Amino acid sequence: MLTAHVVYATMTGNNEEVANIVCDSLTKLNVKVIESEISQTDVTEFAKADILVVCAYTYDEGAMPEEGLDFYDDLQETDLTGKVYGVAGSGDKFYGEYFNTTVDHFDEAFKKAGATSGAEKVKIDLEPYEEDIERLNTFAKGLVETATK
Numbered sequence: 001m002l003t004a005h006v007v008y009a010t011m012t013g014n015n016e017e018v019a020n021i022v023c024d025s026l027t028k029l030n031v032k033v034i035e036s037e038i039s040q041t042d043v044t045e046f047a048k049a050d051i052l053v054v055c056a057y058t059y060d061e062g063a064m065p066e067e068g069l070d071f072y073d074d075l076q077e078t079d080l081t082g083k084v085y086g087v088a089g090s091g092d093k094f095y096g097e098y099f100n101t102t103v104d105h106f107d108e109a110f111k112k113a114g115a116t117s118g119a120e121k122v123k124i125d126l127e128p129y130e131e132d133i134e135r136l137n138t139f140a141k142g143l144v145e146t147a148t149k
């Protein structure tokens with residue numbers, strides 16, 4: 001059975017909701033899922049799963065969640081060869097060029113660690129709506145398909 005670990009960073013709940021949707025979707029696809037908050041997660045534990053997912057917010061014009069910086073640093077220094085990853089996030093389009101830049105930073109970090117992208121990154125505007133749920137279901141499917149190849 002495939003395993004996944006979904007980590008989230010949230011202040012007002014949107015990214016926890018995004019993570020919950022991804023977890024539900026993966027569970028329906030028969031994946032055993034662990035979900036945890038970023039500052040409570042050790043990268044060594046996280047890296048044990050087959051599928052690795054980060055869902056995190058962006059703050060202060062392109063700033064990453066401060067409580068996730070240790071995780072972010074450790075992630076880049078871990079060998080994630082053979083692991084499948086995906087990154088999703090909720091930000092706010094109001095911030096223009098800084099819209100969901102944390103998603104891009106985590107995508108780069110996973111690449112640097114040698115992980116394989118399983119799905120296109122998903123950037124959501126504020127709360128996830130019906131069409132975002134569809135996008136997250138497709139995201140989860142992509143992760144599982146890549147991990148079973």
Ligand SMILES: Cc1cc2nc3c(=O)[nH]c(=O)nc-3n(C[C@H](O)[C@H](O)[C@H](O)COP(=O)(O)O)c2cc1C
Binds near residue numbers: 014093099
């Ligand atoms: C002071 C402040 C700065 C923000 N800066 C950005 C930003 O640069 N880029 C972005 O996409 N969203 C930005 N946001 C929006 C949040 O990322 C967005 O509300 C997100 O849904 C919050 O996620 P959460 O509910 O998981 O905390 C900012 C919000 C606040 C309050």
